[in-house]
Amino acid sequence: MAEQYLKHPLAGKKFTGAVPAAEAAVRECGNAGTSDYVLDTLQRVLTESGAYGWQITDTKTRGWEFYFIRHRLDQNRVKNTEHITARVYVRPQNAEGEADTVGDSSTEIPPTASEAEIRRQVDRLLRQAALIHNPAYTLNPAVSPEAARDLARKMEEARTSEEAQEQGAAPQKGAAQSPAAEGSGAGTAGKPAGPETVSGDLIRLMQSLPETPTEDVNSYEIFADHVTRRMITSAGTDVTETYPESALEVVTNARRDGHEIEMYRMFRAGTCGTAGLKRELEAQLLRGKDRLRTVPTPDLKKAPVVFSSFEMLAICQWFLDSLDAASVVRGISSWKPGVPAAESYEGDRMTIRAVRFLPDSPENRLLDPEGAPVEDLTLMRDGIPEHYWGSRQYAERLGIGQSFQLTNTVFSGGSQSAEEIRHGNFLEVVEFSDFQVSAMTGDIAGEIRLAYWHENGRVTPVSGGSVSGSMKDFIRTMTMTRESRQYGSMRVPAAVRLEGVTISGIAEI
Numbered sequence: 001m002a003e004q005y006l007k008h009p010l011a012g013k014k015f016t017g018a019v020p021a022a023e024a025a026v027r028e029c030g031n032a033g034t035s036d037y038v039l040d041t042l043q044r045v046l047t048e049s050g051a052y053g054w055q056i057t058d059t060k061t062r063g064w065e066f067y068f069i070r071h072r073l074d075q076n077r078v079k080n081t082e083h084i085t086a087r088v089y090v091r092p093q094n095a096e097g098e099a100d101t102v103g104d105s106s107t108e109i110p111p112t113a114s115e116a117e118i119r120r121q122v123d124r125l126l127r128q129a130a131l132i133h134n135p136a137y138t139l140n141p142a143v144s145p146e147a148a149r150d151l152a153r154k155m156e157e158a159r160t161s162e163e164a165q166e167q168g169a170a171p172q173k174g175a176a177q178s179p180a181a182e183g184s185g186a187g188t189a190g191k192p193a194g195p196e197t198v199s200g201d202l203i204r205l206m207q208s209l210p211e212t213p214t215e216d217v218n219s220y221e222i223f224a225d226h227v228t229r230r231m232i233t234s235a236g237t238d239v240t241e242t243y244p245e246s247a248l249e250v251v252t253n254a255r256r257d258g259h260e261i262e263m264y265r266m267f268r269a270g271t272c273g274t275a276g277l278k279r280e281l282e283a284q285l286l287r288g289k290d291r292l293r294t295v296p297t298p299d300l301k302k303a304p305v306v307f308s309s310f311e312m313l314a315i316c317q318w319f320l321d322s323l324d325a326a327s328v329v330r331g332i333s334s335w336k337p338g339v340p341a342a343e344s345y346e347g348d349r350m351t352i353r354a355v356r357f358l359p360d361s362p363e364n365r366l367l368d369p370e371g372a373p374v375e376d377l378t379l380m381r382d383g384i385p386e387h388y389w390g391s392r393q394y395a396e397r398l399g400i401g402q403s404f405q406l407t408n409t410v411f412s413g414g415s416q417s418a419e420e421i422r423h424g425n426f427l428e429v430v431e432f433s434d435f436q437v438s439a440m441t442g443d444i445a446g447e448i449r450l451a452y453w454h455e456n457g458r459v460t461p462v463s464g465g466s467v468s469g470s471m472k473d474f475i476r477t478m479t480m481t482r483e484s485r486q487y488g489s490m491r492v493p494a495a496v497r498l499e500g501v502t503i504s505g506i507a508e509i
Contacts, residue, residue, distance in 0.1 A: 035082055035111035038118065042086060042109060043232065045122050051129075052091040052102065053139040055371060056232040059083045061245075063225035064195040070217065071207060084109045088122065089139060090129040102393075103132030137396040140372045142236030151356075151366045151373055152241070158357035193271045195224035198246045201272035206250075208278070215285045218251040218262060233371045244270045245362045250281060254288030263288045263431070265310075268488040273360035276486060283309075287430060290461040291450045297427075297465035298453065299505035304426040305467055308495040311435045311446065316411050316492050318471050319352060321439035323379050325390030329397050332440050335385045342383065347477040347499075349383030351413040358408035363489035368405040375404060382413065383475075410491045414480030421481055421497050428452045429467065442471040444501075465505040474498040 039058060046054040059082070066076040087106035091099040105128035107121055143151075202222045211217060223246060230240040248267045253260060263284055267277060307315060322341070327333035335341055341350075354377045357364050365374050370391060379387050388398060395403035422428070428451060435446035446467050453460045477500075480493035 035084060038084060038109060038111050038113050039232075041115050042084070042118055042122075045115070045118050046086065046088065046234070049088070049122055049126060051088045051126060051234070053089040053234045055087045055234070056230075057083075057085045057087075057369075058230040058232075059085075060228045061225050062195065063223060064199045065224075066199060066203065066222040067219075068206070068221070069219050082111045084111055086121070086125065088125045088129050090126060091136060092130055100136050101133040102136050103129040103134065105129040105132070134393055135397060137393050139235060140233070140237075140370055140392055142233065143239055143367065143371065143373055144236075145238075147373065148239045148366065155357050155364065155366065158355075159359075162357070162359045193244050194226050195244075195246075198244055198272055199224035201274060202246065202248055202277075205272065205274050205278055205281075206248075209281055209285065211285070214256060215254045215289050216252065218253045220251070221247075221249040223247040231367055231371050235371075237367075237371050239367055239371075241366045243362075243364050246270065246272065248277070250284070252281075252284050252288050254285070254292055256289070256292040259292055261288055261291050263291070268362050269360050270362045270364060271360050273486065276360075283430075287450055290452075291431070291463065294450065294461040294463035296507035297448055297451065297462040297503070297505040298507050299465070300427065300453075300503040302500050303503050304424070304497055304499050305501040305503070306422060306426055306428040306495055306497045308428060309430045310487060311429070311432055312492050312496055313487055313490055314435055314437045315444075315471065315496060316409075316490060318437045318439065318442060319350060319380065319411070320389075320406065320409065322442075323352070323385055323388055325388045325394035325398050325400065325403065327439065328388060329394045337385050337387065340384050341380070342476045345383055345476060347479045348413050348415050350380055350411060350475075350478075350480075351378070351382060352380040353378050353410045353412075354389060354404075354406050355408045355410055358410070358486070358489060358491060360486065361408050361489045363407040365407045368407065370405065372402070372404040374407050379409075408489045408491075410484075411493060412484065414482045414484075414493045416479055416481055418481055418483060418495060421479055421495050422454065425455045426497070427462075427467075427501075427503060428454065437471060444469055444471060444474075462505075464507075465503060468502045468504070469498070469500070473500070 035058065039056065042056055046056070061079070061081045063079045064076065065079065067074045085106055086109050087104060089102055089104045091102050093099050094101070105125045107125060109118060109121055113121070199222050202224065206217065206220055209217060225245040226242065227245055228240065228242045230238070232238050246269050248269075250265050252263050254263070265280070265284055267280070269277070321327055322333040322335050324333070328335070354375065356366075356374045356376055368374055372392070377387055377389075379385065379389060388395065388400060388403070389406050390403055391405055392403065429446070429448055430452070431450035433447040433449045435444070437444050444467065448465050448467065449463060451462050453462050479497045481495045483494040484491050485494045
């Protein structure tokens, strides 16, 4: 790993106005290491090693980081980093002379490594990989320069289509141009927003929040990166792509009657989706206020629960885990294409799509971590699985000729509005101390930090107690909103309602 950091000239001063230009600092930082020699040497050594296959991933990151206390800039820096990862695959022969297993191992190679050090690392990888004996599988075929450019063109068309929809105009057919190739047949997904733009948007967003004397921002950290990733494989793939990544960590405070509480949230994105982030942060300020006036959660035994915050990601992830080829091979999931996931549905039926491009996502990629092209694919339609996803190791065991690991996903199928889903008496949980959904059993478990008990038209903030149950039971009667929200690389229903959840409260009704 090669890393260089520079302190920004505005560190320690109150930040106001536009994002300062720091290109001079970026130029002074220069390239993180001289890696061309290492990449060339590593390819040659891997080719000569006799490995069944190999993969090199070279990731260069240029980023800006800001650390604020209240809204005063405490410190910041410009960074240039480079990470080169090598993975080797071996297919040793057994006692009968058959090559019926595949093993793999990976490590990071310093971008300033000598040839002797590279050879030592590759030899070590070969020895380690030979100790692993997974059932034999084939590696991903090469992605040609033409195929890479086609993937980049589709990515750009999806981006311009989304932008046109946001602006209320339909994109003109053929308007998107295929991005220019980089390196030896490399493809790029257009020119992403740089850290200057993304960090500026995030800073201005934070400064626009409606703070009060009792609810305000304690501190926040901003990380805005421009990433260039080159992937080279023994099959012949050599693709370079660029994309933005960003993260925002926020701590808010609320005070009431001599008591004070902090609430923390971390947001991951590509570029800055201002509207969605501002909505979440405004909700965080309000929840801190409500948390200070909670009463103990009543012991409700069983009741409907509405999920309308980050915990929905864990619920949606259970669907993805059940469609993962690895879960099927290991016997964790019994879902089969063409067979409904539930015996009978009384509520909404989930539809799940894997998508190559999702606005503001940090996961817009042409290739997955193993070098397979990322595709637009419907995984589940109206509650019926259609396709598995996953790595080559497990997908091939299910007879799937082409597969990829997920980057972005879109969940839909809701039939209700935000008002309709909140009917009758129910508990809406918006903050958990911890919430998990077991990929193996489907069991849910969460400790309530803040919820709202809706009873006969009255809303009471509550805290304490827990929720539990099984998604294998809830899936039959689950209902969702038509409206959706995006969290990072997942677009999910704005709210999900589960019926008959066990609620272990700490107060008698």
